[in-house]
Amino acid sequence: MRIDRVDVIHTAIPLKSSFRTSFGAISAQHSVVTKVYSEGLVAYGEACPFLAPIYSYECVGSVQTVLGSFIIPSVLGKEIDGAGDFMEKVSFIKGNNHAKAALESAIWGLQAKAEKRPLWQVLGGTNPKVDVGVSIGMQPSTSALLKKIEGYLNEGYRRIKIKIEPGEDLELIKTVRKEFPDIVFMVDANSSYKPTDIDFLKKLDDFNLLMIEQPLGEDDIVDHAGLQKEVKTPICLDESIHTVDDARKAIQLGSCRIINIKYGRVGGLLNSIRIHDLCKKAGVGNWIGGMIETGIGQVIKTALGTLDNFVYAADIETSDRFVVEDVISPDLSQTNGYLDANIEYEVDEEKLNKYTAEISIYKA
Numbered sequence: 001m002r003i004d005r006v007d008v009i010h011t012a013i014p015l016k017s018s019f020r021t022s023f024g025a026i027s028a029q030h031s032v033v034t035k036v037y038s039e040g041l042v043a044y045g046e047a048c049p050f051l052a053p054i055y056s057y058e059c060v061g062s063v064q065t066v067l068g069s070f071i072i073p074s075v076l077g078k079e080i081d082g083a084g085d086f087m088e089k090v091s092f093i094k095g096n097n098h099a100k101a102a103l104e105s106a107i108w109g110l111q112a113k114a115e116k117r118p119l120w121q122v123l124g125g126t127n128p129k130v131d132v133g134v135s136i137g138m139q140p141s142t143s144a145l146l147k148k149i150e151g152y153l154n155e156g157y158r159r160i161k162i163k164i165e166p167g168e169d170l171e172l173i174k175t176v177r178k179e180f181p182d183i184v185f186m187v188d189a190n191s192s193y194k195p196t197d198i199d200f201l202k203k204l205d206d207f208n209l210l211m212i213e214q215p216l217g218e219d220d221i222v223d224h225a226g227l228q229k230e231v232k233t234p235i236c237l238d239e240s241i242h243t244v245d246d247a248r249k250a251i252q253l254g255s256c257r258i259i260n261i262k263y264g265r266v267g268g269l270l271n272s273i274r275i276h277d278l279c280k281k282a283g284v285g286n287w288i289g290g291m292i293e294t295g296i297g298q299v300i301k302t303a304l305g306t307l308d309n310f311v312y313a314a315d316i317e318t319s320d321r322f323v324v325e326d327v328i329s330p331d332l333s334q335t336n337g338y339l340d341a342n343i344e345y346e347v348d349e350e351k352l353n354k355y356t357a358e359i360s361i362y363k364a
């Protein structure tokens with residue numbers, strides 16, 4: 001496929017209410033959507049690293065710069081033979097995985113359109129029905145959290161995840177478990193604990209948690225290996241896994257039993273598939289993580305979630321979850337805790353324009 005034109009669109013959509021994690025609060029959904037034109041076909045991609053570099057060193061501004069100055073000039077007007085060729089052409093760029101994923105995800109979309117097959121089949125998925133869970137940000141009170149959990153369970157979500165940090169952890173977990181003894185329940189610490197907290201983290205073994213996500217350093221795989229030896233609950237790595245090699249090393253060290261795959265964090269869908277395949281071989285389970293993408297990214301995540309080693313429910317946010325309005329039509333919605341990867345949707349250009357904060361157009 002020849003890349004004829006790329007639009008880089010910074011979208012800013014207000015959230016219904018702010019989302020608090022141990023990094024701080026977020027009040028709008030900021031994303032970088034790419035619209036890629038190739039020989040009469042158009043496909044969208046997305047990267048969602050957050051407005052500020054609070055999740056990784058990347059942010060909306062760095063993605064825009066790296067796309068505009070380095071990635072797009074490497075492929076514009078050129079013939080690209082799929083995602084593998086694209087990744088080769090931009091391999092001189094160190095890191096900047098979200099920026100690469102913004103365009104790489106659109107290239108898969110172009111391939112799907114050219115082959116007239118759904119994206120999930122092109123990616124190698126096996127079951128279009130994807131289990132979906134819910135990730136709940138920190139709430140002002142425990143009663144507010146319990147109310148939220150109850151609401152999401154009533155909506156059919158298949159797994160509940162809450163955010164924890166030192167001081168807002170044990171009592172919260174105890175209360176949730178007491179209130180909902182049978183739910184599939186996990187916690188995400190977003191790197192807020194230290195290796196010296198091992199004795200504390202061992203206490204979480206009493207609550208039948210599905211997993212503890214990223215308790216230690218965001219760049220660590222060594223301390224997590226020490227922790228996983230001490231705790232019975234599976235450790236899941238998120239922030240620490242940026243590359244296929246990171247996953248290989250984490251598996252080799254025994255740093256985790258589960259890896260959360262965010263296609264933006266690992267540089268796109270091809271690397272996601274490679275990490276998925278590696279984990280499958282090693283008996284390490286996967287699930288799809290989220291960065292609160294627009295509907296465009298959520299549909300891409302749903303397609304990826306159809307691969308067979310995604311054995312845990314995904315963090316895929318439906319259109320009514322966070323944003324006041326989504327940019328796809330119809331809205332992405334779940335039924336009984338499942339999403340269907342065969343969803344037929346269109347990007348709503350009017351809404352996309354409405355929430356465009358900045359656009360840069362690159363033509364061959």
Ligand SMILES: [Mg+2]
Nearest residue numbers: 188213214238
């Ligand atoms: Mg996480």
